Amino acid sequence: MKKSALTLMAGTMLAAAALAENPHAGHDAHAHHTPMHAEPATHGHSLFHLDAEWLTDRGESFRLDDLAGKPTVITMIYGSCTTACPVLVNDARRIDRAVPEAIRDDLQVVIVSFDPARDTPERMADYAESFEVDAERWHFLHGDPADIRTLAAMLGVRYRDNGDGSFDHSNLITLLDADGRVARRSEGLARPVGPIVEKLVGLRASALADSAAH
Amino acid sequence: MRTLLILLTLSLPTAAPADDNGIVFIDGGDWELPIVREVATGSGRVDDFLLDARQVTNAEFLDFVRAHPEWRRDRAPGIFRDARYLSHWPQADALGESNARPDRPVTRVSWFAARAYCRELGGRLPSMTEWEYASERQRQSVGTSPEDYARELFSWYANPGAGSLRSVAEGEAPGLGIHGLHGLVLEWVEDFQLVLGRGDDIDLLTGSCGDTARFLPEFDEAHYATFLRFQSRSNYQPDTTTSTLGFRCAYDPE
Numbered sequence: 001m002k003k004s005a006l007t008l009m010a011g012t013m014l015a016a017a018a019l020a021e022n023p024h025a026g027h028d029a030h031a032h033h034t035p036m037h038a039e040p041a042t043h044g045h046s047l048f049h050l051d052a053e054w055l056t057d058r059g060e061s062f063r064l065d066d067l068a069g070k071p072t073v074i075t076m077i078y079g080s081c082t083t084a085c086p087v088l089v090n091d092a093r094r095i096d097r098a099v100p101e102a103i104r105d106d107l108q109v110v111i112v113s114f115d116p117a118r119d120t121p122e123r124m125a126d127y128a129e130s131f132e133v134d135a136e137r138w139h140f141l142h143g144d145p146a147d148i149r150t151l152a153a154m155l156g157v158r159y160r161d162n163g164d165g166s167f168d169h170s171n172l173i174t175l176l177d178a179d180g181r182v183a184r185r186s187e188g189l190a191r192p193v194g195p196i197v198e199k200l201v202g203l204r205a206s207a208l209a210d211s212a213a214h
Numbered sequence: 215m216r217t218l219l220i221l222l223t224l225s226l227p228t229a230a231p232a233d234d235n236g237i238v239f240i241d242g243g244d245w246e247l248p249i250v251r252e253v254a255t256g257s258g259r260v261d262d263f264l265l266d267a268r269q270v271t272n273a274e275f276l277d278f279v280r281a282h283p284e285w286r287r288d289r290a291p292g293i294f295r296d297a298r299y300l301s302h303w304p305q306a307d308a309l310g311e312s313n314a315r316p317d318r319p320v321t322r323v324s325w326f327a328a329r330a331y332c333r334e335l336g337g338r339l340p341s342m343t344e345w346e347y348a349s350e351r352q353r354q355s356v357g358t359s360p361e362d363y364a365r366e367l368f369s370w371y372a373n374p375g376a377g378s379l380r381s382v383a384e385g386e387a388p389g390l391g392i393h394g395l396h397g398l399v400l401e402w403v404e405d406f407q408l409v410l411g412r413g414d415d416i417d418l419l420t421g422s423c424g425d426t427a428r429f430l431p432e433f434d435e436a437h438y439a440t441f442l443r444f445q446s447r448s449n450y451q452p453d454t455t456t457s458t459l460g461f462r463c464a465y466d467p468e
C-alpha cells in the first residue's frame with residue numbers, strides 16, 4: 001500500500017516536471033501497452049442476441065447461441081500479441097483447471113480474435129494447439145470485423161487497431177451463464193481465479209436446484 | 215457576424231454537390247485528429263470514403279424498422295438499446311409531430327441500431343477519424359473561421375435545440391455538399407469508445423484544465439470546441455439513446 005502510494009506520488013511528480021516543459025508531455029508519461037479500461041457491460045441481457053456467424057479453429061461455423069445451456073468463459077485477444085494476450089488465455093485455462101470436474105465437463109471457453117486479417121482459422125488452430133487445451137470445449141473464433149466490434153461492445157471490451165499489427169485493448173475475462181448473460185467479469189491480468197470459479201459453482205448449484213424442482 | 219457568415223456561405227460555389235443518392239465522395243489525405251491521444255503523434259492517412267450528405271431521417275429509419283421488426287422499440291432486445299429507444303415516436307411503427315416528423319433526423323437510436331441500419335444499406339458508420347476529417351474539410355470548404363465555428367458549437371452545446379429539431383436538409387448543402395454536420399444533432403461513429411488511446415487513466419469527463427490541455431494540440435477556441443465533441447462521445451454506452459444523437463452512414467468506394 002505504502003509502496004504504491006509512493007509510486008503514485010513519484011509518477012505525479014514526474015508528470016508535473018514533464019508538464020512544466022511541455023503541456024502535452026503528461027500524455028507521454030504513460031508507457032506503451034497501458035490497457036484500455038473496460039466499459040461497463042449490460043447485465044441481465046443475453047449475448048445470444050448477437051446474430052453473427054463465426055469460424056472456429058477447427059474451421060467450423062459457430063454461433064454464440066451454440067453455447068446455450070452451458071456456462072462460458074469468454075475473452076478477446078489477438079494472436080500476434082506476445083504480452084497481455086497469452087496471459088489472458090492462460091487465465092482462462094487457470095479457471096478451466098480450477099473448477100470441479102463435473103462443472104468442467106460443461107464449461108465452454110471462447111477466445112475471440114480482434115485481428116481477422118492475421119488470425120485465420122488455420123493460425124488460430126496453431127495458437128490453440130500451443131495452449132494444449134480441450135479442443136471439444138475451447139473455441140478460438142475468427143469473425144467479421146463488424147461482428148467483432150459488436151461483440152466487444154456487448155462485453156465492454158475496448159480495442160483499437162494501431163495499424164502496425166498491434167492492438168490496444170481491455171484485458172477482460174467474462175463469465176456467461178447458460179443463457180448467455182454476463183454472470184461475472186474479471187478485469188486485469190493474472191487475477192485470482194476464485195471469484196469466477198465460485199460463481200461457476202453457484203450457477204451449477206442453482207441449475208441443479210432448478211432441475212430438481214421441475 | 216452571423217449574417218456575414220451566411221452571406222459568405224451562399225456566395226461560395228458548391229464544391230461537390232451530392233449525387234442523386236445523397237452521398238458525397240470525400241477524398242482522403244494525410245491528416246491528424248484534432249486531439250492528442252497518442253504517445254507518438256503524427257499525421258495518418260485517411261482513405262477515400264463516401265458519406266451520406268445528410269443525417270438519417272425518421273422516415274428512413276421507420277422504413278428500416280418495418281422491414282426489420284426486430285428493431286422495433288417494443289421488440290429490440292434490451293442489450294441493443296436503452297429504455298428510451300425511439301420513445302419520441304407516438305407508436306412503435308408510426309411517426310408524428312415535432313421531432314417525430316418524417317424529415318427530422320432520427321434520434322434516440324443506439325449505436326447498435328445505427329450500425330444495423332447502415333449495414334443493411336451496404337454501408338457502415340463512419341470512423342471517428344473519417345467523421346472529424348469530413349468535419350474539418352467541410353469547415354474549410356465553407357470558409358467558416360475557427361472563431362465562428364467555436365462560437366456556433368458552444369452555442370449549440372448551450373442549447374442543443376432538441377425541443378424542436380430542424381429538417382435534415384434545408385436549402386442547398388453548403389461546402390462539400392453536406393448538410394448538418396454541425397449544429398443539428400451529434401452523430402454516432404463506429405469507434406466512439408476510442409476517445410483515448412494509450413494511457414487513458416485520465417478522467418475525460420471532469421474536463422479539468424490539466425486533463426483537457428493534454429488532449430489539445432493547439433490552445434485555441436476551435437480546438438476546445440472540438441474537444442467538447444470528443445467529451446460527449448466518451449460519455450456514451452453502445453446502448454445509449456438521446457434526443458440529440460443521430461447518425462449518418464459511410465461507404466467504401468467500389
